[in-house]
Amino acid sequence: MTRPCTVVISGKGGTGKTTISALLVDALVRAGERPILAVDADPNANLHEALGITLNETLGSMREEAFTRSIPPGMDRTGYIRYRFRRALAEAEGYDLLAMGRPEGSGCYCFPNALLKECIETLERDYRYVIVDSEAGMEHISRGTIRRPDILLIASDPGARGIRTAGRIRDLAESLGLEPEKIFLVVNRDHGDAVIESDLPLIARIPEDPAVDEADLAGTPIAEIPDESPARVAVRDLAARVVETCARRRG
DSSP states (O other), X not given: OOOOEEEEEEOSTTSOHHHHHHHHHHHHHHTTXXXXXXXXXXXXXXXHHHHTOOOOOOGGGSXXXXXXXXXOTTOOHHHHHHHHHHHHOEEETTEEEEEOOXXXXXXXXXXXXXXXXXXXXXXXXXXXXXXXXXXXXXXXXXXXXXXXXXXXXXXXXXXXXXXXXXXXXHHHHHHTTOOGXXXXXXXXXXXXXXXXXXXXXXXXXXXXXXHHHHHHHHTOOGGGSOTTSHHHHXXXXXXXXXXXXXHHHHO
């Protein structure tokens, strides 16, 4: 099986990265582009809530000594890693979810970051797509935690300040070696009348959607908003663009 197409959703906090990620995973599954590995790379893990599945374990909750001194007899480290990673996966129809989470205690993120990198490298060939809901900024890409994406989607609100921030994230991504043709702008909570002035290629405008706001207020999964709600329709179109772009890479 070929390496999966990796899509990272980035952007400053509050731009709706998790909403976009959840709807994109759902749209790709519905389009038959499965299996998918969804990765919640934000320590404040809530992608599982947006998708409507239960999360039992995160990489942050795993202790380093378990991978050095606590390997069961008869199992090598590689086999144990695969076993623990499989236990950490939340399984759903057409996709699995892996969450970064926060490390226990006051420790740094060094071990969970290294674990996330090893986990993705170990599991990724089992999937057609890897969709990463990233923390704000380019930390995971700069550390090499996440492989250079095939597509980087930078989420922004339609305001000029947000668009400028998206441009700075693009500049940082390019400084880390990501090719400009792989980077796209996604305008979220779009009112439809804003003029988007940016030299970033605009791949999607996702409208302000009362169904998304209602799901947020009620604490219900974003992935369960009505099929023809404006945000879902827009992300369905975005998913088609993602499939087309990934197909060109595979070709």
